[in-house]
Every structure is written in structure tokens, then in C-alpha cells.
Amino acid sequence: MKLGTVISTMDGPSTTSFDFVVTKKDNVLKGQFVSVQTREGTIIARVDEIIKTNRYLERPDAVGEYEKEGVSMTDIFPTKRWEFLVARTEILGVSSEDMINRSKYPPSPGAEVTPAEEDVVIKFLSLDLENGLDIGTLEYQDIPAKINLTRLFQKHVAILAMSGAGKSYLTTVLFEELMDRTDKDGQVAIVVLDPHGEYSSLADDRKYLKKVKVIKGKDIQISIQNFTAGSFERFFESLSPAQSLALDKTLNNLRKEFKDSGKFDLEDLIKALKADSALRSNVKDPILGRLSGLKNMRLFGKFDYPTLNDVKPGNLVIVDMSALMNQRKRQVIAASVAENLFSERQKGNIPPFVLVVEEAHNFAPEKVKKTGAISKSIIEKIAREGRKFYASLCLVSQRPVYLSTTALSQCNTHIIMRVTNPSDLDHIGRTSEGLTRDVVNSIASLRTGEAVIVGEAVGYPTFIKVRKRKSDEPAHSRTLEQAAVEYSEKKEQYDKDLDAFL
Structure with a gap:
């Protein structure tokens, strides 16, 4: 024609x-x-x-x-x-x-x-109609947007969009595609750091409940059995050489002491430091102060939980931190999970994986001191080195201007949905390879569920419409009116039950 x-x-x-x-x-x-x-x-x-x-x-x-x-x-x-x-x-x-x-x-x-x-x-566009991830259709032609798994994830991907543009919906569609793959297709494990509990409903979906494991943030425990002074320094300001030496010495003594009787925890470490009369107060007190801050988080125990046994090909592990209000505690959890995943993948003990970081600008923030960006270094490390070990990152953010440029620049594919903030648009224009000014100008007018893909996964900036999800919509996707009506009905029923009881 x-x-x-x-x-x-x-x-x-x-x-x-x-x-x-x-x-x-x-x-x-x-x-x-x-x-x-x-x-x-x-x-x-x-x-x-x-x-x-x-x-x-x-x-x-x-x-x-x-x-x-x-x-x-x-x-x-x-x-x-x-x-x-x-x-x-x-x-x-x-x-x-x-x-x-x-x-x-x-x-x-x-x-x-x-x-x-x-x-x-x-x-x-390098589409993979035979074995690709079906995330929707091309915007202007009725062609499935089936993206090759390797091209999308091996060199990392970022999903960038303002709140309400559909980034969590798109992420769920990606989860479905990854869980639906067979052994012959090539399956990867999926782990998501979920600060708002947006994906936990997948564990109740009939189609996927056998492939989804939800780990509640309040249940997470971090063992310090194999910690060194350097391990602790991820969580607070750097120690002096004398303090590092003292902390390593105490940890080694505890390992010898508990070799036959079991495992030790942070409380045991603090007691051992306090009992060491040979340590000068100017060495001991700063260590105790920092360890006490970690103890108050109630994260450090004698055993690691969760283990990595649920990190399996085609399975999704959701680290639900929605009940945790302390951002520093969330970062410690994120750092620990990412460290363990990457370490075990380097050893070949777990399958190739995709680590999805929701609200990534809060876990790998740009221009923030080390104490306010505990998980940033390991996220950047996976971004730089993960490709060699088939450890992939998917960074999801509504404020890319605040996201680590080191991590974002290593994401060779960007999936961009509606963004209207001028600072974020300018940042996207400068960091997303292959975006023309016309495409950048179109981003602000994208409708919910529309996206443009740029980078390694496609041959050229490509507009798509995200497909309908196969799983059930979560409760938080209801309208404000529906939520208000539901609350009123529950309140009314509660008052009736209370009157009947009295």
C-alpha cells in the first residue's frame, strides 16, 4: 500500500x-x-x-x-x-x-x-518471536513485542517512569514471562526487593503460587559468623586501623570460643568487646556505639534467614519490606540479599538470576554519603561485574535523576514510560543511548501502559503497548472510590459487631 x-x-x-x-x-x-x-x-x-x-x-x-x-x-x-x-x-x-x-x-x-x-x-528491531518475552505489541503495527531474554537482561535493564505510569504493571508482566518459561527456553531465578509490597499478591495467584515465595522483611535475620571488620563497615562509617584490628581480633576469638558450642550473634560480640579490658576506651567505645545501632535494628541473629534455597530457575522470591518504615534497615537488608546472591552466583551455587530493585533511587542514590547509601556499593558492583557471572539487574525508579549514574549507565536497555518532571526528562535524554529529541518529547505524553524501549534489547527506540497481565490485579490497584467504600463498609460492620457484643 x-x-x-x-x-x-x-x-x-x-x-x-x-x-x-x-x-x-x-x-x-x-x-x-x-x-x-x-x-x-x-x-x-x-x-x-x-x-x-x-x-x-x-x-x-x-x-x-x-x-x-x-x-x-x-x-x-x-x-x-x-x-x-x-x-x-x-x-x-x-x-x-x-x-x-x-x-x-x-x-x-x-x-x-x-x-x-x-x-x-x-x-x-531484533525481536525474538520464537523464544522472546512477550511484553505487548508495537505501538503502530500489530507485531508482538517479544524481546530476547539475553538482549534484555544480560547487560541489565532499567524501567523508568513516574508514579502511576504502569512500571509495576510492566514489571509484573516480565515476572509472568520469566516464570512461564520452560527448561528448554532457558529459565532464570528472579529476586525482587519490594519496599511497598506491590508484588506479594502473586503468591496468592492460582497460576503462579507454586513459583512464588514471599519473605517478610520483619522475619529476615543476618548471621555474622563469617563477618570481618570490613563486613561491618558496609553498614556504618569507616573504622580506624586500630578499631578494625580490635574488631577482627574479637570476631576471631568468638569463632574459636563457639567452634564446638554453636553460633554467636551480635549480642555476643558486644559482650566480648565490653569484657575486653585490654582495649582502650577510644578504640572500644566507637565500635560499641556503632554495633549498638545495628543491634537496635533487630536484624542480626545466629542464623541467616532466608537461605538461598528458594532461588531456583523460573521461581520468584519477593523480599517484602512494606512493614519496615526505617529506610536504613531496608538498605541493610537489600545490601545483605544482593551480597549473598552475587557471592553465591560467582561460586556457581545458584542459577543465573535477575535482581529487581524497586524504588532503586532509594537503594542506590546518587550523591549521598555512604551511611545513607548502604546498599549502593553492591548494586553498583553487580552493575559493573554481574554480566560476566550471569547476574542481572533490573532497576525500577520513578526518579532517575536521583539514581546512581554508575548503576544506571551500566543498564544497556532502558524501558521508559510516562515521565513529566523536566529534570528527569533531561536526565533520561542524556543517559539513554539512542534517544532523539523527538522521542524524549514524546515521553511526557505517553499514556498509562505505553512505553519506549531503547538500547541493547532493540535495534532502535521502539514504542510499545504493554499487554494485559495474566495474574489477578492486586488490591492496591483499586480506585480511591472503591477503597473508600470498602473502608466504610468494614467500619459499619465492625460497629455492628461491637454493639452486638456489648
Whole structure:
């Protein structure tokens, strides 16, 4: 089907762009993929903008003069006959002999513009229709947005969107796709750090309950059996050499003391330090002060919980921290979980995994002191080194401007949903490779459930519509009205029960 004809302008056609006159008004949409035949092969281009023009209405002074006389130009001149649409495109590449190359020669004025063929688009965007993750459809063509697992996750991915744009919904769709894979497809384990309990309802879903394990933040325990002074320094300000030496010595003594009688915990460590009369107070007291702060978190016990036994191919482990209000405690948990996962993956004791960090800007914040960013260093370490060990990160954030640039820059794929904050948009424009100004400008107008994918996973910035989830919607997805009615009904029933009891 012919969409239009390439025209000559002051700027082209060139090897990077061309304009064409649209044959029929409703045949072309912004964002659509189109093609033109050249001597190199088939040029694939994306419609960046559509403008409407009219010869008779080009000069504001002429239009103004007629309007002053109370005469409409549309009554005098055949303006409708001279109204036409011009589509401006960006050339993405040339498809020739199963290869995608850069365009080295412009299309000719007068060349016919047609919709890009489905198989060419699939090849150009590196879609994996056979074994990919089905997250939706392309925005302007009825082609499944099936993304190759390796291309999406091996070099890490970031999901960036403002609150309410659908990032948690998209993340759930990704969980479903990962859990639905078979052994032959290649399964990875999934662990999510969930500060708001957004994914816990998956454990009650009939389709996925056997593959989901929820760990409550209040139940988590961290063993210090194998800790060194350096291990503790992840959680508070650095110790002096003398303090580190004293702490390591005490830990080694405890390991010898408890070798046959069992395990020791933070309380035992504090008692041992207090009982050591040989330690000077200027060495002992700062250590005790910092350890007491950790003790108050009630996180450190004699045994690790959870173990990593539930980290299995195709299974989802949800670390639900919604009941914890202390952000520092959440960071300690995040750091411990990430450290254990990465360490065991390096040893080959657990399968390849994807660690999903919700509200990532709170766990790996930019320009925050070490004491306020306890989990930042291990997240950045996995971002830098995880690819070699098939340890993948998925960072989910509504404020990318506050997210560690080190971690974000290592995410080779960005899935961006609606963002309206100017600072975040500017940051996304500077950190997301391949984003043109036109695409950045489109991000603020995306509707809920729409996204643009850029980077390693696709060949070019690609707009998609996220598919409907297979699992049931969680309770927190109800409307404000529904929540208010439910509360009133519960309150009314409670009052009736109380009256009956009295």
C-alpha cells in the first residue's frame, strides 16, 4: 500500500532523513515504520512528525488582511484542494540481503513510500518471536513485542517512569514471562526487593503460587559468623586501623570460643568487646556505639534467614519490606540479599538470576554519603561485574535523576514510560543511548501502559503497548472510590459487631 511520495526540501532527502507527502490523510501515524526502495536496498525509517500545510494560508499578513475585511480566505480560494500532509522521517538503516546497515545513499525525490514489511521490522528491531518475552505489541503495527531474554537482561535493564505510569504493571508482566518459561527456553531465578509490597499478591495467584515465595522483611535475620571488620563497615562509617584490628581480633576469638558450642550473634560480640579490658576506651567505645545501632535494628541473629534455597530457575522470591518504615534497615537488608546472591552466583551455587530493585533511587542514590547509601556499593558492583557471572539487574525508579549514574549507565536497555518532571526528562535524554529529541518529547505524553524501549534489547527506540497481565490485579490497584467504600463498609460492620457484643 502506497503511503506517499518522497519530496525534495532544503534539507533533503539525505542519508539521515527525508520528507514525504501523505497520499491519504489517515494512512500514516507518528511513530510508524515506513520503507523506501533505493539502490542500496530497502530503507527503513520512522515517522518523527506529521505537519499539515496549505499554500493559500502560508502568509500570515495576507490571511490577516482578508480577515480584517471580514472575508474568509476559504470562501474565496479553493483552500481545501491545497491542503496536504507532510511526514518527516528519520532513516534508521538499510535492509539488504539479511543485513542491516547504515544508509550511505539518500532516497530519490518521487520515490514511493510504503509501510515497512513485518519481517523487516522484526529483523530490524531484533525481536525474538520464537523464544522472546512477550511484553505487548508495537505501538503502530500489530507485531508482538517479544524481546530476547539475553538482549534484555544480560547487560541489565532499567524501567523508568513516574508514579502511576504502569512500571509495576510492566514489571509484573516480565515476572509472568520469566516464570512461564520452560527448561528448554532457558529459565532464570528472579529476586525482587519490594519496599511497598506491590508484588506479594502473586503468591496468592492460582497460576503462579507454586513459583512464588514471599519473605517478610520483619522475619529476615543476618548471621555474622563469617563477618570481618570490613563486613561491618558496609553498614556504618569507616573504622580506624586500630578499631578494625580490635574488631577482627574479637570476631576471631568468638569463632574459636563457639567452634564446638554453636553460633554467636551480635549480642555476643558486644559482650566480648565490653569484657575486653585490654582495649582502650577510644578504640572500644566507637565500635560499641556503632554495633549498638545495628543491634537496635533487630536484624542480626545466629542464623541467616532466608537461605538461598528458594532461588531456583523460573521461581520468584519477593523480599517484602512494606512493614519496615526505617529506610536504613531496608538498605541493610537489600545490601545483605544482593551480597549473598552475587557471592553465591560467582561460586556457581545458584542459577543465573535477575535482581529487581524497586524504588532503586532509594537503594542506590546518587550523591549521598555512604551511611545513607548502604546498599549502593553492591548494586553498583553487580552493575559493573554481574554480566560476566550471569547476574542481572533490573532497576525500577520513578526518579532517575536521583539514581546512581554508575548503576544506571551500566543498564544497556532502558524501558521508559510516562515521565513529566523536566529534570528527569533531561536526565533520561542524556543517559539513554539512542534517544532523539523527538522521542524524549514524546515521553511526557505517553499514556498509562505505553512505553519506549531503547538500547541493547532493540535495534532502535521502539514504542510499545504493554499487554494485559495474566495474574489477578492486586488490591492496591483499586480506585480511591472503591477503597473508600470498602473502608466504610468494614467500619459499619465492625460497629455492628461491637454493639452486638456489648
